Amino acid sequence: xxxxxQLGVPSHLVGKLKQQGVTSPTDxxxxxxxxxxxxxxxxxxxxxxxxxxFAFLLPILHNIDxxxxxxxxxxxxxxxxxxxxxxxxxxxxxxxxxxxLAVYGGxxxxxxxxxxxxxxxxxIATPGRLLDHMRRGTISLQxxxxxxxxxxxxxxxxxxxxxxxxxxxxxxxxxxxxxFSATITKQVQKLGRKMLKDPARIxxxxxxxxxxxxxxxxxxxxxxxxxxxxxxIMREHRPFLAVIFCRTxxxxxxxxxxxxxxxxxxxELHGDLSQAKREKVMxxxxxxxLQYLVATDVAARGLDVEGxxxxxxxxxxxxxxxxxxxxxxxxxxxxxxLAITFAAPKDKPALRDIERFISEKLERRTIEGLSxxxxxxxxxxxxxxxxxxxxxx
Numbered sequence: 001x002x003x004x005x006q007l008g009v010p011s012h013l014v015g016k017l018k019q020q021g022v023t024s025p026t027d028x029x030x031x032x033x034x035x036x037x038x039x040x041x042x043x044x045x046x047x048x049x050x051x052x053x054f055a056f057l058l059p060i061l062h063n064i065d066x067x068x069x070x071x072x073x074x075x076x077x078x079x080x081x082x083x084x085x086x087x088x089x090x091x092x093x094x095x096x097x098x099x100x101l102a103v104y105g106g107x108x109x110x111x112x113x114x115x116x117x118x119x120x121x122x123x124i125a126t127p128g129r130l131l132d133h134m135r136r137g138t139i140s141l142q143x144x145x146x147x148x149x150x151x152x153x154x155x156x157x158x159x160x161x162x163x164x165x166x167x168x169x170x171x172x173x174x175x176x177x178x179x180f181s182a183t184i185t186k187q188v189q190k191l192g193r194k195m196l197k198d199p200a201r202i203x204x205x206x207x208x209x210x211x212x213x214x215x216x217x218x219x220x221x222x223x224x225x226x227x228x229x230x231x232x233i234m235r236e237h238r239p240f241l242a243v244i245f246c247r248t249x250x251x252x253x254x255x256x257x258x259x260x261x262x263x264x265x266x267x268e269l270h271g272d273l274s275q276a277k278r279e280k281v282m283x284x285x286x287x288x289x290l291q292y293l294v295a296t297d298v299a300a301r302g303l304d305v306e307g308x309x310x311x312x313x314x315x316x317x318x319x320x321x322x323x324x325x326x327x328x329x330x331x332x333x334x335x336x337x338l339a340i341t342f343a344a345p346k347d348k349p350a351l352r353d354i355e356r357f358i359s360e361k362l363e364r365r366t367i368e369g370l371s372x373x374x375x376x377x378x379x380x381x382x383x384x385x386x387x388x389x390x391x392x393x
Contacts, residue, residue, distance in 0.1 A: 002030055008037040009058050016093040017054070026051030028204040033058060036178065041199040043179045043192045050204050051321070053089050056148050056178050061090070063146065064121050066097035071139060073122045073146040076130065076164065078155040080104035081349070083124045085318055086150070090122060098122065103139075105129045113138035127155065127163035134170055141171045149195070152181040152188050161191070168195055214331040216339045218351070218362035226342050227258060229367055230314060233340060234264070234292075239310035241285070243329045244294045247315035255314060256294040266292035297322055305329070313341035316350050320357030 004014045004025055017023070025033070028050045035042050036059035046052040060073045077083045080102075087102040094100060101115050103125040109132065116123070116139050123130070123139070133139040149155065155164065177195050181188045184203075192199065221229045230244070246252040249270040259266040267281045267290050284290045286305050297317065308330045317323045323341075330337025341362060343351050355361050 004029075004033075004058075007033040009033065010062055012095070013058055013061060013093060020092050022054070026055075026204075028052050028202065029055045029058075031202045031204060032056065032178075032200075035200040035202075036176070037062070039176055041177045041196040042202055043184070043188075043196055043199045044181070044202040044204070045184045046180055046182070046202070046204045052150075052180050052204075053086055054093075056150075056180070057086075057090055057093070060122065060146050060148075061094055061098065064098050066095070066099075066121060068121075068143070069119065070143040071116075071120055071123050071141065072143060073148075074130070074141065074144050075122070075124045075148040075150060076127055076155070076167070077124065077150045078126065078158050078160065080106060080126055081318070082151065083126055087124045090124070094122075100124065103129050103133065109133075109136070109138075127160040127167065131163050131166055134167070141167070144171055144175055146176050146178070147171065147195070148178045148180070149191075150180050152179050152191065153183050153185055156185070156187045156191065161187075164191070165194070213335070214327050214337040214339050216327065216341070216360070216362050217365050218341050218343055219365055219367065220343050221367075223344050226314065226344070227255065229342060230255075230312060231259075231262060232367055233312075237310060237338070239291065241288060241305065241308045242292050242310035242312060243308060243326075244292060244312040244314050245317070245326050246294060246296060249296055251315065252294045252296055259292060259294065264292050265290050266294060269293055269295040271296065297326070309337065311337065311339045313339070316341060316343050316347040317354075318350055320354045323354045324358065 001024055004017060005011070007025060007030065009017075028044065028046045032042055032044055032052075032055040036056065044052065044055070046055075056075070064072055075083075075086055077086060083102045083104045087100055090100045099120050100122040101112070101120040101124070103112055103116070103123055105126060105128060107129075109129075112129075113133065113136065116133065130139070134141065149164065155161075177197075177199075179188070179192050179196060179199075184192075219229055219233070234242070244255065246255055249272050252268050252270045253272075256266050256268040267284065269278060269281055273281070281290070281293070282305075285293050288307070294314075311327050311330045313323070313326060317326060327337070327339035330339060341351075351362070
């Protein structure tokens with residue numbers, strides 16, 4: 001297996017990746033990074049969850065000159081959610097001198113223009129809003145040396161072709177271009193011919209996901225009702241060891257405080273903890289002195305604890321790869337596991353992507369569907385919390 005160093009990724013970026021728990025490259029990264037480091041254009045067929053974001057971000061970050069106060073790289077995405085997700089990924093591995101900005105509709109244009117004023121080296125944008133800034137004169141693309149079109153098929157399906165062509169017409173012809181698409185349709189090929197020069201062609205299929213030994217349930221709720229739903233289910237299922245995933249450090253801390261207040265043997269694991277504190281928490285969890293670990297994705301990367309019976313997606317992950325990584329904390333070494341996901345109405349797009357990725361529809365459940373006996377027991381428990389309960393073998 002090749003390493004990031006062998007692909008030409010500089011050591012300071014490799015170090016940043018390791019801090020995020022990313023230690024070895026995916027297939028798309030192995031194929032794309034060397035070509036991009038050599039300055040070639042690429043057209044890549046790659047689905048969400050293959051690691052394609054770092055495939056184009058690492059070469060871009062390697063080539064950014066922080067001393068030049070100009071936009072040097074532009075990533076165009078079809079949705080603001082994807083723009084924000086990519087911006088988060090850049091933020092994880094960039095150095096302090098490199099500035100990145102997400103530019104999308106729904107934000108104040110003047111405030112965005114302010115931030116763009118000579119301070120953004122990398123711009124992650126939706127087509128319409130980027131074009132808006134170009135027409136207002138609040139962004140110039142003449143210095144752009146790297147252009148990425150991500151999810152190109154989705155962009156064309158959404159009718160963004162005229163906007164994309166207008167953006168391309170204002171860009172420096174001497175640039176490196178990258179086109180990523182889940183499917184290479186005739187439309188995508190046609191666009192590729194317009195924007196790419198002698199591109200390397202890459203095709204990577206998503207790995208077949210095997211989660212057959214993990215039972216997956218979905219509870220549809222709201223953000224306001226989510227905590228009460230989690231407590232109800234925990235009291236029914238009585239997990240022996242469980243990992244509960246939250247989207248942010250703040251949410252992990254808040255939920256852990258609520259669980260400990262209810263008498264659960266719980267602690268938190270996230271990036272704000274010192275290394276000594278993280279090791280202490282993990283030791284207690286491995287020894288089952290803690291039963292519930294409330295964690296963020298980054299903190300739980302590579303987490304391998306024998307005996308984890310339950311995984312709760314308190315906050316739904318924003319990409320399918322993270323979902324599979326999360327639920328893989330249970331059902332290990334041939335054992336059985338249970339993964340429970342909570343989804344609010346706003347989570348429907350992420351849920352759809354997850355179900356498409358795993359080729360399976362999550363089994364819907366409701367809190368009202370719990371057995372009457374369990375419901376009565378849960379109500380009694382709410383009046384008198386129980387501590388350190390373990391599942392019967």
